[in-house]
Amino acid sequence: MTEEFKNLSIKLIEFEKLNTNSSSEYKRKVTDVLKQVVNELKDEECRNALISDDISRLCKLLQAFIPVPLESSSALPDDRDINLCTECVRCLRNACVQNEQNQNWIGQSGAVGNIKDLIAGVCSSESQESISVLIRCAVQLAGNLVSGNTNTRTLLWRELFPQSFLSVFNYEDTKASTYCCMLLHECLDDELHLQQLIKQPEGQQIIEAVLRLCEEEMQHDFSLQIMQKLVTTSEFMLSAYDNLPVPAKLTVLDILAAVISQADGPSSASNSPTVPMGEEGCKNNVGVPVFTIAYLAEQFEDLAKGAMALITEEQSRHSTQQMIPVLTLRLLKVLGIAASNHEVYKPLQDRESLLQTTLELLERANLSGSSKQVPSTLHMNHEETSPVYGLKRDLVRLIGNMCYKHKPNQHKVRELQGIPLILEHCKIHDQNPFISQWAILTIRNLCADNQENQAFIAGMTTQGAAPSTDFLREMGVEVEMRDGIPYVKTTAKKK
Template sequence: MAAPRPPPGRLSGVMVPAPIPDLEALRALTALFKEQRNRNLDTIGVAVDLVLLFRELRVEPDSLLTAFRCGLQFLGNIASRNEDSQAIVWVHAFPELFMTCLNHPDKKIVAYCSMILFTSLNPERMKELEENLNIAINVIEAHQKQPESEWPFLIITDHFLKSPELVQAMYAKLSNQERVTLLDLMIAKLVGDEPLAKDDVPVFLRHAELIASSFVDQCRTVLRLTSEQHADEEALATIRLLDVLCEMTANTELLGYLQGFPGLLERVIDLLRLIHVAGKDTTNIFNTSGCIKAEGDISNVAEGFKSHLIRLIGNLCYKNKDNQDKVNELDGIPLILDNCSIDDSNPFLTQWVVYAIRNLTEDNSQNQDLIAKMEEQGLADASLLKKMGFEVEKRGEKLILKTTRDNPPP
């Protein structure tokens, strides 16, 4: 890792004022360096020194602030589409310039600095970020503060998410709010218009390991929402982990790995049971249509949570007999059927129950027999089963659960 460039000299502890170039000349130079033939690598160190000088001026006159911005634009232009320039910029700017400018109060300075970082990063330099996690965390913070800014978003989606080592190291250091931001961008990558590229699949398998293990370890933190009147940040991060798992298991390239992830299916069923019981016992956020309203309204923080648990169970059981049987062993089928009701807090809950039951009973006579016997014993509502697209038929002494629909819901 290159050593940071020394800051401009000081005399008796006082910053020596460096001559500030004419603003119009700096603007003209910045424009010239947009053209390949005009680039001179010897100017990069001087430009970085000037930017690091400007950083000392946190309450700048307008002209100095403009010079600060132009200096960063100059570095961004000189590095654009030129690997030699990018290497020199990195040597001079990393890590000090990025640590200085990514958390600057001026939005344009943050954006221009992010542009330089995005342009300069490559797989080798990503390893240096693992040793300077504060820079990576500052990018997450910049995206939180300026979600409309393109460059922090692109750094995360096009660079960070391609490095499972960085994501794992960073995730351990992030606050829960920052984790939610990172997980939201992971979802955006999974549900984007373009499917995961072939090269992205091994990387996302590593991400899946992190997400699944984090959910298995932390999922019970969601139960804090049954008693607290304010949203618990760790619980919110756990809710977002579930959202990511739903999207990951909707991807055929990632599904098989997660179907066999140790403890995941058991944890999901356990959590569904706990919040289902909690919703019946007391008035809390997991009531069928209830919510808590106090100083901070948390009525929507768990919206769809139960639906997503059942969706995840359905995904994990898709064409997987071992998981179908495991849900049966854990008494998960009656639990899922008991959740087939209208719930304002869980849109499409009934549809996800239907989806899960179809995946649980496909080519599984044992699970089909269980539901048929439940209907005969009055433990499963026949009219409800009919609405779900099933009916029980008695053939001699045997009860048969059969579908009344040709095609299952998507």
């Protein structure tokens, strides 16, 4: 601890007469002293040496230099005042690191109100680096102030939610928004705060801001953690999800799929069925409520009816209407992963309407894919950006998972003529390579302990060889029938 720091109390008493009208030289002198204090407060001994009067005077000094909201966003506060204010905030930020007593003193000295006024005063200004740094430091101060302290957390939430959070997110500084997510994540440990965020209209705007961070930079860990916390509550789907724009819904569904997959194991999220459906890796509940999955199943059934009709070449690539089929596909992906967890999401298997919708959509997709009149966007391809990439694969996967050890669903698929439809996808597909593996596993689940389905397949007769695909022709392979037996022959490779 330096002599300069030991004389901090005397210095702060001297600084009480400082205000915005003071000379530039005096402001610079105070700023230099505060910079030294900032460095000193990185040491735990110095933080413990602070007294309540020191903190109270720092808060008063901060209050004297908080910029007032400006009438014009192009007008900028004085840089000297901004720099002095920033160093003052840094002092308070460092003072409350892992120090509950200092946290409480800062909370009692009106610093939370100062943070609120500061954010309101500078977030409306035109963006510049010095103001951005001040906002970041203010949010860091708020984060340190509530860390592990329920008293200051309650106080800060009451003062800053929702407007101060919105102001920081709307300022569009990536670092400030990231720090704001850290603060929000800490505050959401309180169940009351979580419910207010979900149910209040302004909370909806904050959620959308967090989702935009998730969309732009998936490495923003705290924005993802916030959404993971939200998607594990039934209230989020009831109160917030429906009001989100489609791109935000897609992000929510991606997060849901990842959350469920983390517990189910890598096989559930993979496009390739390296582990049989319904076995190990599908037993752990990740905390996503059964209600949420049932709600998404209902949404999928409603959207699936018109999904294929909406995908046409004439539609704008980025139109809202074009996004609806993509939303349907994302819902399908989540349901396919959830359906593999039979212990937790057993009600999903019992939803007969979902099985019927999935079979109908698979049949329509199959007919569309084989029709020359259908626009090319309906055909499977390798591009993840295609509206229907993986559609058939995920439909087959969902059917297979729903039929695992479930006799009523096994019978229903047979009654709806779904077995020939699934068998048709057991052949190698050059544009959708994993679908044959999912189809084979689905046939296994359909036939397991089901004599009727086994007999149905055994009674099927050979109709001839299917037309050779372009892929096989390019490789110099063709199939022909002789006395009901298929033979493979080589031909000249297609160039």
